[in-house]
Amino acid sequence: MLRLAYVELFASPSFSTDRLYHMADLLASNSAALIILLCVNIIYVRHTRRRETRHGPIAEIAAFLLFVLLTSACVALITGLHLPFAFDRSFTAREFLQLWIVTLLVEVTLYSVVFMVDYALVARAVLRAERGKAHQAQFRYMKLKQQVNPHFLFNSLNILDCLVCEQRTEQASAYIHKLAGIYRYMLQNEEETLVRLREEMAFVGMYVDLLQVRFPEGFRVETDISDEVMNRHVLPCSVQLLIENAIKHNSVGADRPLVIRIVAEAEAEAVTVSNNLQLKVSGNPSTRVGLNYIRQQYLDLSGIPIGIRRTDTEYCVTLPLL
Numbered sequence: 001m002l003r004l005a006y007v008e009l010f011a012s013p014s015f016s017t018d019r020l021y022h023m024a025d026l027l028a029s030n031s032a033a034l035i036i037l038l039c040v041n042i043i044y045v046r047h048t049r050r051r052e053t054r055h056g057p058i059a060e061i062a063a064f065l066l067f068v069l070l071t072s073a074c075v076a077l078i079t080g081l082h083l084p085f086a087f088d089r090s091f092t093a094r095e096f097l098q099l100w101i102v103t104l105l106v107e108v109t110l111y112s113v114v115f116m117v118d119y120a121l122v123a124r125a126v127l128r129a130e131r132g133k134a135h136q137a138q139f140r141y142m143k144l145k146q147q148v149n150p151h152f153l154f155n156s157l158n159i160l161d162c163l164v165c166e167q168r169t170e171q172a173s174a175y176i177h178k179l180a181g182i183y184r185y186m187l188q189n190e191e192e193t194l195v196r197l198r199e200e201m202a203f204v205g206m207y208v209d210l211l212q213v214r215f216p217e218g219f220r221v222e223t224d225i226s227d228e229v230m231n232r233h234v235l236p237c238s239v240q241l242l243i244e245n246a247i248k249h250n251s252v253g254a255d256r257p258l259v260i261r262i263v264a265e266a267e268a269e270a271v272t273v274s275n276n277l278q279l280k281v282s283g284n285p286s287t288r289v290g291l292n293y294i295r296q297q298y299l300d301l302s303g304i305p306i307g308i309r310r311t312d313t314e315y316c317v318t319l320p321l322l
Helices: 002-011 017-029 031-050 057-080 093-147 150-165 169-188 197-214 238-249 289-301
Strands: 219-225 258-265 270-276 307-310 314-320
Touching: 017 031, 017 057, 017 093, 031 057, 031 093, 057 093, 150 169, 150 197, 169 197, 197 219, 197 238, 197 258, 238 258, 238 270, 238 289, 238 314, 289 314
Parallel strands: 219 258
Antiparallel strands: 258 270, 270 314, 307 314
16 A cells, blocks of 8 residues: 555656655654654554553544544644744645645554554563463472472471370471471462562571481581571572472482582672582482473563582572562
């Protein structure tokens, strides 16, 4: 349609090539008119896309045609009168009609470009949102699997049974309360996207206490966290998951103790969980499912990736503080 319109303009006796170029140059030289034309199109496209109520295709087409005609007429009038820089009284109705037709073609072209750019941006935003929802659902599923982890529950019940058989009632009661606190934290934060580092570390403390009952020797967790970062945020269960991975893939013994360090400083803007590397000989290879979920959650929420560093003696994961 645009191509045919341009052809008809060039073929019309009312439009010589020189006259057409003059009108186009007049429009291009008025920066205020072009800015107004661009801004009005952006506002109209964004408004129509965000508007929820629809009045049918005929009303939508009528509103679009009215918008295009009025916008191009106003911009043609501003351009022909040389507003806002001057006021040309010699501007005739014939010149206005010619300039209006040229402006109408420019307006339709500009509207099409703005519409396509806006459509691409909205489509990308929707795709990111849907991808984020999918990753969030996967992360929640992973946390749900943690809550009903049969190995953790089986080991916890075995330890509790031993404490009861040995009549260590006070330790058994404390163990039950900490086990209940762990599951309470998981249930309370099941729908939460982020939690304060202070809350996560309190949860980690209960989890570590249960592990130290299971591994009385050869297991140690050291923390060095400044008070300034305690109110920053991390993913729920993210620090605990890194400790669980360290226990899962490394041997624990009195002769070769497993030492996990949790460090967070305000200058680093991150919390680092590291452990000495002593992989189990008969252990299953890591699937990295948990780490991949955590990495993707950080990318979806903040665009900041987690850091993973492995050497011959150490494994280290850095989680950004949000």
